[in-house]
Amino acid sequence: MSPTPQADQLLPVADGRSTTRVAWRLLRARRGSLALTVTAFLVTGFAGIVPVLMIGRVVDVVRDDGSFTDVLVPVGVMLAAAVVAAVSTTVSTAALARTVAPALAELREEVLDRALHLDSQQLEAAGVGDVLGRVGDDVRRVTESLDEAIPMLLTSVSAIAFTVGGLFTLDWRLGLAGLAAAPGYVLGMRWYLPRSIPFYRAERTAEGARAEVLVTGVRDAPTLRAFGVEDVALERVERRSGDAVAITLDVFRLYTRLGARMNASECVGLVVVLATGYALVSTGSASVGDATAAALFFHRLFNPIGAVLYVFDAAQASGAALARLAGVALIPPRDVAPVDAGPEPVLTLQGVHHAYETGRPVLARIDLTIRPGEHVAVVGATGAGKSTLGGIAAGTLRPTGGRVRLGALDVTTAPEPVVRRHVALVSQEVHVFAGSLRDNLLLARADADDEALWRALETTDAAGWARTLPQGLDTVVGDLGHPLTPAQTQQLALSRVALLDPQVVVLDEATAEAGSSGARELEQAASAVTRGRAALVIAHRLTQARTADRVLVMEDGAVVEEGRHEALLRAGGRYAQLWAAWSDTGEQPVGQA
């Protein structure tokens, strides 16, 4: 029922080589603990084959009717090997985590970093669920599989290497017999890998879609309930979750078929080793102990080989997740050029036009200049393009054409963080960030002291209620703490701007969502925040236009009137009409207005 996001809208996914490059970069930065990890695993692998060799010795002692003291030597070696293996296992597990966990943390931080610094447009097109799925689900998947797969891989590879070596030291013909199983394993993997890779990709995509419907379902739950359609959203979750399950089960079925092929190879190998042992013993060229040790050696290979296959499998699954992470991490960081707008910069829009979809312009060639300290109000019917203009002026939206400059700074091409040093935007969306009141404010200026925070709150008239909070600035606010009213949330947003102290402020209907009577108070807060700065105010409340230095009247994406409030009223045009409707207290009955 909902349109699935277009593939080209989703954030990028890295190809295999780039993914490896990212993984290697992260691991290389932790060379020391990586080296310790590998060494510890090699020691564990070697300590693992010692007991088998010793068992072969015990078998030979028994066959040769040796004395009990002859048995003590191999048993003593086994004990020593057990202690070494225990220590190396402990060391390797911890060293591995010290390598991998911080590397993954760095990766997820990079992903969020790139995601937050993406163009607002690009990120919103991809959907928040996509990013969230990556920093949450994908990281978890990679962590899990690395936690399990890397130790398995390293233990197994060293065990396999030492065991095959062991087979050859017994007798080269027994060694060759053991290799008889190898073609089976190779063929099995060549059968499996090309079949499983598309499944794993599909699985990750399905899980991403699942995350999206879960997040939106949870967030929209109150609305969905009010309209009695929560079951539709739930069905969507159920369907998307079911899709993911179906893929997971399909790929597992494939995996168990691979397992059957591997078992067949094991069986063939064991039969060949035993038959070779039989032949060698019957011709007198090998001892029964050697033949026994060879069979036990080969048997010992089952688990590590199974583990390697499992790791290959896990690598497929986590590789898809890692590729999604690497895809975002590889977005080049914007270099923040040290361009400065200079003091007292003038904001100019030249021939700015914009279309969200080609052929459907929402803004048509706008020219606008705002001098330092000047207040410009934009009014017009809903859908006239006011917010689009605000977004372009603030640099959150890149116009289809035209230029925006702020002093020496080219707003259309400069990275958002650079623009943000000079221009703040308060959009219609309000959000109380999880955390304390202080946390919420410090987002605007991390180094602000308490005095500065209170000053900002006083500017917007928020200090009054803020002082009554149980723990003052440290009170947890929002959904998880002390709830704030829409008006308080807006005051908080304006306080952040006061704290940021920008040269230009763009206010986009900042007072609109505050409810009925809070709006007037917010209007005062807004004018306190814009005092002494250049301001572009998208005025829903026309009283904001009355006090502005200049008013732009927009209609269907174009500026149709421009001037001061009084002049526009006298002109008797569109603005006068809007003003009449606005200031009409409604003494006439409806229908005769």
Added chain:
Amino acid sequence: MGRGGRDTSTESPDAPTSAPATAGALLRRALRRNGRDLGRGYPLLTLWQLSETLVPVVIGLVVDQAVDGGGLGDLAWTLGVLVALFVVLSNGYRYGARFIKQGIEREAHALRVEVAGHVLHPRGARTDRLAGETLSIATSDADLVPMALHQLGYAIASLVAVLVTAAYVLRVDVVLGLLILLGVPAVLVAIQALAPLVARRTARQQESTAAASGLAADLLEGLRPLKGIGGEDVALRRYRVASTRASDDTVAVARSWGYLDGFTTALSGLLLAAVALLAGRRALDGDISLGELIALVGLTQFLAEPLRGLGDVSAQFAASRASAARIVDFLATPRILAPGGRTPSEDRPELVLEDVTAGPLAGLSLHLRNDELVAVAVDDPAVSDALVALLSGDLDLVSGRARLGDVELAELSVAGRRRHLLVVSHHGGITEGTLRTTVDPGGQHDDGALAPALAASAADDVVRLHPDGLDRPVRAGGSSLSGGQRQRLALARALATDRPVIVLQDPTSAVDAVTEQAVAEGVRRLRTGRTTLVLTSSPALLRAADRVLVVREGRVVAQGTHADLLRDADYREAVDR
């Protein structure tokens, strides 16, 4: 894939919920409701593990009977036994693992749907959790809980393998048999000493991981305000702290796993050495054959695997249990609406509040008669929110009465509420889909029937101005629409339900004055013969109302038509812009 939400789908909205009360109960239910899959999977998996265990015994048989001086015939039949064993082993795993995987995935799916279903329950849920946190419960925890089913299966199989080994060894040699029978449990008990450490650290790690992803979700949710003030870098620093903490906790968990695995490795190595020593001595004494010696050490060596598995089981189980506890806590969060079972007996009930005290409401009374359009002018947004919350069932009465027709609001059934009443808060979000699914989320109307609602809310141009019309895609949160467009669509959505009683909060706060007048007339026209309550300070809407109630400090202080009330200076001041 069949329907997985077996337990949730049958629940009637007004019935009390029947979620398991403890983590243990949740895990037992998982076992019970996947009995079919697990009942097949566990025995097959056990058969596999048993066959794996018997491989060294058969190797011993081959060496003893064939390699050590036997004939070709001996070689043929002993190898035949080996091949047969492999056939059993291979198929046991293949089908056993499939059944278990199926059970696990179905359980994870069912839990996921149950978690989502709790939030998306007709009576809602007060979970007090961020969306990201809920996502983590529905994915990470829902996946971890059924891992207990996996662990149990492997534990059973391993245990059987150990017992069979012990039985074989007992038959060969009593002392060795007792060594294994007593030694293995001793090793397991010794390992358990470390399990609580692992469990504690795992719980902490899961918590800090969830906190990190919750923080990320919150930041992304507030992305626009965040970018508006350039707060990305401060936000990232905050995330980095949370992410590093999660990473540190992950290392701590790994370290405790390291102790556990090292300990298991040491003990199983010691056991193997002890068996080699004792069995070697018996063989030297001629008490056991060479084949039996090989089988004994081969078995003990192979035991290391199931032993290791059993050693890890309780720590892994603890992780599943921690996730189960989080899910149980989540499912135990209270419903928003009381489980009322009554429906008004009239077709068109009146909405009546008598002397209501709740939150900032201080003795508020209102009587909404049939076919009336009543506006309420409130001085304080908190009072407006409280009134909306009360009518939505999100706020409980302290005193007074609130009823819809002959039914108290607290006793109203979900079906009764949905037939008669719609309360639209101005926070009402726009959901992902198309314009059509936005305005008609239930898919109950055809385009012709939607037209009047779109026209009344002046939202018809949003549809008309786009080539796709009603099929125009809408992003989650309506982020592809302007604030005014969202608000008009939300109003159209409310009006399209045509419920007998509709309560609207500030339906025009984001639209211009000219549009506002058009909306006021549209609402009045469309709601003729219906009952409507509008909380607003918009003169256009106030004028359109039959009656205006003026609420100050939580109660009604004046009422009349807008025109009459305008003579009062206080009212004039309140609605003046």
